[in-house]
Amino acid sequence: MKYYEDLEVGTKASFGNYKVTREEVIEFASKYDPQPFHLDDEAAAKTYFGRLSASGWHTCAMTMRMMVEHFTGEKSASLGSPGIDELSWVKPVYPGDTLRVEAELIEKRQSKSKPHMGFTRTRQTTFNQHGEPVLKMIAKGIIQVRDPSQVEAG
Template sequence: MRHFEHFPVGSTYDLGVTRLTSEDIVRYARDFDPMPFHLGPEAAARSPFGGLVASGWHTGAVVMGQFVRTLLADSACHGSYGMDEVRFLRPVRPGDQLRGRAVVEEAAPHSRRPDTGTVRFVVEADNQHGDTVHRMRTRLLFGRAVAEIRSAGL
């Protein structure tokens, strides 16, 4: 299990790759972001994008899924303060492969909770061409390993 101490500043984590299909894009858009350029190729062709593109929120959800599965699910994460920045930098199209990465930008003990630390991550995704398509900054709370050892009476 990863604790606060496992996230030193500058650490970089590969979050894996997810390929988006036209079906993925349309399914997400129907439920969560029904803009015409996300729903089908005909309307999308007439848009400024010139074709079907994923919702930025869909891209963010994919990258968040990578982040959770790779780093957070097996950690002492106590939640998040939210996101300080979310950017949809380039359109994501059917067939794009999103490779996520997380970089620790800041890490510090919590000012009022000695058993907790805060970690600010920059989480990004690149497409298969190496273009960064998504970026978010988020600050998370993690239990400290030292606190866990103390609470176990060791």
């Protein structure tokens, strides 16, 4: 189990292998982001995207799936996330793309008011199969402290 004490600022990880399907792009868009360029080839062809593309929110969801699979495999003492500081959709994601994530821990600090938990900030970039960034974000996390009396509050 990875706890707050085990995390080192500067640590990098690369993970994920998510194949984007046409069916999933349309299903997600139908439910959550029903804009024509996420639903219809003809409509999408007339836009900046040039063809059917995934919703940015769908790209976030696929990234989240890869993150959860990675961190669950590591057996992290994660307590969730209080949000995202930055988020940008850099390039469209298309059916047939294969996504992966690179993450770097850029900050950690122990909570002063709740010493049993620590806060993290991670820079994450999702790439397509060509190595092109499609999503960039700074995500915040909360992680359990193994033994609050052994960690210096920051």
